Amino acid sequence: DTGVSQDPRHxxxxxxxxxxxxxxxxxxxxxxxxxxxxxxxxxEFLTYFQNEAQLEKSRLLSDRFSAxxxxxxxxxxxxxxxxxxxxxxxxxxxxxxxxxxxPLHFGNGTRLTVT
Amino acid sequence: QQQVKQSxxxxxxxKGGIPIINCAYENTAFDYFPWYQQFPGKGPALLIAIRPxxxxxxxxxxxxxxxxxxxxxxLHIMDSQPGDSATYFCAASLYSGYALNFGKGTSLLVTP
Numbered sequence: 001d002t003g004v005s006q007d008p009r010h011x012x013x014x015x016x017x018x019x020x021x022x023x024x025x026x027x028x029x030x031x032x033x034x035x036x037x038x039x040x041x042x043x044e045f046l047t048y049f050q051n052e053a054q055l056e057k058s059r060l061l062s063d064r065f066s067a068x069x070x071x072x073x074x075x076x077x078x079x080x081x082x083x084x085x086x087x088x089x090x091x092x093x094x095x096x097x098x099x100x101x102x103p104l105h106f107g108n109g110t111r112l113t114v115t
Numbered sequence: 116q117q118q119v120k121q122s123x124x125x126x127x128x129x130k131g132g133i134p135i136i137n138c139a140y141e142n143t144a145f146d147y148f149p150w151y152q153q154f155p156g157k158g159p160a161l162l163i164a165i166r167p168x169x170x171x172x173x174x175x176x177x178x179x180x181x182x183x184x185x186x187x188x189x190l191h192i193m194d195s196q197p198g199d200s201a202t203y204f205c206a207a208s209l210y211s212g213y214a215l216n217f218g219k220g221t222s223l224l225v226t227p
Contacts, residue, residue: 004158031212033214040219040220041219041220042119042121042204042206042217042218042219042220043159043204043215043217044217045214045215045216048214056214091158091159093158095211095212096212097212101147101164101211102211102212103149103161103164103211103212104161104212104215105161106151106158106159106160107158108156108157108158109158
């Protein structure tokens with residue numbers, strides 16, 4: 001399968017702990033996005049990268065959140081000092097910049113539960 | 116602030132019916148309007164997309180109608196099937212491959 005891969009699929013953590021998620025985009029895609037989706041809502045944009053550069057961050061991305069894409073390939077999203085309000089599905093997507101009508105391809109997400 | 120408003124929240128149709136999902140947007144700079152389909156436990160998958168220079172686009176059983184002056188667009192699913200039961204999201208962005216603004220979703224159930 002050459003789609004977007006996310007790991008882990010599920011994560012249960014206690015409030016106050018740090019968690020890290022990984023995303024492997026489609027190999028030739030140079031843009032990578034992180035979204036958050038809560039139950040009954042559409043995905044909300046968090047941040048995106050072009051190659052290794054983080055180009056935009058949403059106001060939703062508090063100081064406890066940090067994302068990296070060190071070599072322009074896979075990306076990690078870390079949440080420090082997790083809160084119950086962080087419980088959500090975290091979706092990663094990738095696309096190919098510079099190609100007309102290149103859509104976002106989403107992974108199946110990491111579901112985070114903060115207890 | 117919700118940049119894309121979607122309705123209805125849920126929809127039930129019989130097999131063969133034509134569910135219609137509507138979306139409205141505010142930002143006239145939006146230039147790309149995709150629809151995504153999401154099944155439980157999966158990420159959203161692109162169904163069909165349109166640009167504001169066309170009023171209608173059809174791919175298989177899925178049709179987007181676009182009204183630029185009203186800043187509205189809608190998804191029609193022809194000859195709906197139980198396998199179409201899923202959540203549908205409209206979205207908008209400044210251009211394809213850029214960050215998407217999603218609606219809140221419509222949960223569609225197609226009964227046999």
